[in-house]
Structures are given as structure tokens and as C-alpha cells.
Amino acid sequence: MISVGRLLRGVALLVLASTVLSAIPARAQEEFPFGFVMTLDAARMPGSKRIPSIEVGDNGEVSLELWCDGGKGQFSIAGNTIIFVPGAMENRTCSPERAQADSDLLAALKEATTWQRQGDFVTLIGSKPLRFQINTN
Template identity: 60%
Template structure:
């Protein structure tokens, strides 16, 4: 009986600790944009109309469409802390200069350690700050 009480108390204490640091996803309206798509606040590359976008699933899985490359990744979020892990990217016969800006964007997103949301604007802070706009149309 004492062991069972101890286990239940441990589970309740662990859940309370996780909730207190904000590890449970907040609603999409005031928290991380799970289930939404967003576009990088940047101009298209010369000779193209494409601008990078992220389509984020309900569990943090993400489909990336960059200036040339595409692929998948995963976001993990706890409070305002964020970790992005990129999966393999499709090369799509990108010109070297476009491939480099795609790789630089992935590097910047992977190096971001915190995020913030202000309305439809999502920012990722790290060595290279990034700003995205939610696609609300």
C-alpha cells in the first residue's frame, strides 16, 4: 500500500513539475503555433518568388519548404524554450548560392534557443534571430 501511494504521489508531483515549466503545448492562439503554417519574414531570392515556410503539425513535426530545398524536422517546446532538429533535406538540384542560404537558414533555426509570439508574428532567438508570420488566409 505504501509503495502504491508513493508511486501515485510521484506521478502527481512529476505532472505538476512539468506543468509548472510549461511543457504542455499552449493553445495555438497564444502559444507555439502547433498545427499552423508560417512564412519567413524575408524577400525571395533573386530570380525566384519562393520564400521559406514551415508547416508545423500538432505534435511539432514540421514540413520545410525553403528557397530551393525541402524536408522535414521536429520542434520540441517547453515554455519559451525551443529545440529544432532538422531531418534530411531534399537537394532538388539547387544552385550553390541558393543551397548555401537554405543551409544557413537551417543552421540559424537549429541554433535558436527561445521563441516568442506577438499576434501573428513568431520570432526565434539565437545567434541569428529569425521572424516568421503565420499564414492566416
């Protein structure tokens, strides 16, 4: 049987631990990596060395390099919300598989509504999450 004193010490330790943990500030959302190139966290397509990347300028302007095509666009970012508007895209000669992958990636970018950053990774969250690694070298 547990003594009342032992029970009270256990409750006191639990209260003390919860007080200490609640005093530690939650880690704030890291800032969006404006000015950095970010590479899609994906494997290369067979027969290609390319992996899609985006660079978001200080004012949200975007340079895209997709599986085949490249182009411009614009991000609007407020807090953890994000809106992507594609701009002019170059129509390069590419296989039907790469053209479809480009189309799918652009659609996923347009459908992203929120973002989160964890260290050197940024995830754009929509119907299909897109995880990008920030190139810090």
C-alpha cells in the same frame, strides 16, 4: 512655491495610478501556432518566387520549404524554449547561392533556443533571429 496640499494630491494621484496599472494583468505569452504554416519574413531571392516556410504539426513535426530544398524535422517546445532537430532533406538542384541560403537557414533554426509570439508573428531567437508570419488565411 508648491503647497503641501497640492504636493499630497500629486503623490496620491501617483500612488493611485501605480495601483491601477499594477492591477492590470500582464499579457501572457501567446501559444505556439501548432498546425499553421509560417512564412519567413524575408524578401524573395533574385530570380525566385520562393520564400521559406515551415509548418509545425500538433506533435512538433515540421515540414520545411527552404529557398530551394525541402524536408522534415522536429521541434520540441516547452514554455518559451525551443529545440529544432532537422530530419531528411530533399536535395533539389539549385544554385550555389540558394544552397548556401538553405544551409544558413537550417543552421539558424538549429541554433534557436527560445521563441516569442506577437500577434501573427513568431520569432525564433538564437544567434540569428528568424521572424515568421503565421499564414492565417
